[in-house]
Amino acid sequence: MKACKTFALVLIALIFFACDSTKKVVATPNAIPGKDDGIIEVTFLQMNDVYEISPSLSDNIGGLARVATIRKELLAKNPNTITVLAGDFISPSVIGTLRHEGKRIRGKQMVDVLNTLGLDWVVFGNHEFDYDDLADLQARLDESNFTWLAGNVRLKGATWTQQFFKNRNGGTEICPDNQVVTLKDADGTTINLGVFGVLVDTGRKPWAVYSDWAESAQKSYAEFDPKTDVVVALTHLNVDDDKKLSAMLPEVPLVMGGHDHDNQIYKIGKATVAKADANAKTVYIHTLRYDKNKGVATVKSELRKVDGKIADEPATATVIAKWEKIKNESLGSAGFDAAKPVTTLKQPLDCREGIIRHQPAPAGAAITEAMLFVSKNKPDCALLNSGSIRVDDVLSGTLTELDIVRMLPFGGAIVEVEMRGSMLRKTLDTGVSE
Ligand SMILES: [Zn+2]
Structure with missing residues (x-):
């Protein structure tokens, strides 16, 4: 890693969170005459x-x-x-x-x-x-x-x-x-x-x-x-x-x-x-x-x-359809146009967790580049927790606003900070060891 004196670092702030009941699961005792075989x-x-x-x-x-x-x-x-x-x-x-x-x-x-x-x-x-x-x-x-x-x-x-x-x-x-x-x-x-x-x-x-x-x-x-x-x-x-x-x-x-x-x-x-x-x-x-x-x-x-x-x-499909409809309506009222194209992908963008969580991937590069693009202080690098990319899918063709929300559903803020190179190394080492 290149040594840096000081630099601004961009982080996506992730929100993490966690729950019970005591329903007894008792199957129907549909006993029929016969011998208990144990x-x-x-x-x-x-x-x-x-x-x-x-x-x-x-x-x-x-x-x-x-x-x-x-x-x-x-x-x-x-x-x-x-x-x-x-x-x-x-x-x-x-x-x-x-x-x-x-x-x-x-x-x-x-x-x-x-x-x-x-x-x-x-x-x-x-x-x-x-x-x-x-x-x-x-x-x-x-x-x-x-x-x-x-x-x-x-x-x-x-x-x-x-x-x-x-x-x-x-x-x-x-x-x-x-x-x-x-x-x-x-x-x-x-x-x-x-x-x-x-x-x-x-x-x-x-x-x-x-x-x-x-x-x-x-x-x-x-x-x-x-x-x-x-x-x-x-x-x-x-x-x-x-x-x-x-x-x-x-x-x-x-x-x-x-x-x-x-x-x-x-x-x-x-x-x-x-x-x-x-x-x-x-x-x-x-x-x-x-x-x-x-x-x-x-x-x-x-x-x-x-x-x-x-x-x-x-019955389950009906409930799912209800929520998908709510999603589309809610995205609209939040200012998203779910179907609106953001860009056209030249090649498929693999966002499956089996890939992005374990190796450098184009999806991470694309998001960190976008973070640098919108940053205020021209930072030297951008960091992203791969766990914040949740779409778990291969995206291809037209990337829509819905795809962006699917990729990054946490909705956390981008934070710019100054840190020493030693701290960056520690941060990256922690990422590898987790
Ligand atoms: Zn977990």
Whole structure:
């Protein structure tokens, strides 16, 4: 790196943010006459890091109406199907930054769609703490019909901490560290299934306080009644920590994780650690088979691509269409002309996270050049966190105003600062090491 005495540095200020409920998932006990064979299968439909409700525009991959169809098909095969999202979903997104009925949308669209889809469990991710105002997160909690697990994060006041909660039916429902649900299959095999949730501590806010995720996981595990037959984990951790968690609690057969945006699966001893692709481009379908007599759990996992071969589930598709319409109207009233061309790309601009988060990419160069162009103090360089580019798509042809908002939905300010070369080096080194 070229040594600089002093220079102005341009940074995009990023907004980071983070959530619960206690709905018990109890499958229909559709028992039929027969002998309890002591074996039960539980199906988990896993998503993680979902910011978009619709398929990507370039390749038509993803889309929550399709995930809802997969869920219905799994439920038809096995009533003991549980749908989970391993954190990061109320922010960021284009729709989330817009206004509707005088208020910022801020993830309301996602909770609405996930309620209709029939989501059962989430764990808080760091992006659930993106919004500065606690009222935004609280509104999303209150609106949601699913359970938010939050083992190692607490709501913090001036002199107190407490569990996050939902306002529900005039009372409150806490976001539990863990919970146990009772499941029964057709021949009457009944188990108590435990789940706990832990997350990274990077979604910092004055009203949130974290404890150590590993201690929280161990505490949750120890709290389960001996009658709990099998325990699974829902996490939003770096993959190395997911592996550590699995090694620490080898009796947990399945760790469903998030935070990483590319699909990956590992066997740690006999346990499975899995993450799907962000934005529901894929989902994991795990079949957990538990033999009560032997006390043995086995997991089979299938990664399913969410593409145009899967039909939209009508009810979810209707809710998504409602929000897409709100998006277009709101963009218009915010002064954006969604379809207005900004430029024509000579070649496709690859903004997929698998590329831009791991290597120098033309998308980053284009944005930093634009930052330098609009800066006031003619800075020597511009810095951009690749995580602030959210479109996760290949853009080509005409780049519209909507594409720009899709690329940079956080909407933070550009900040110009002076710093020494040593500080720049430290900043860049931190970027590489994270
Ligand atoms: Zn995350």
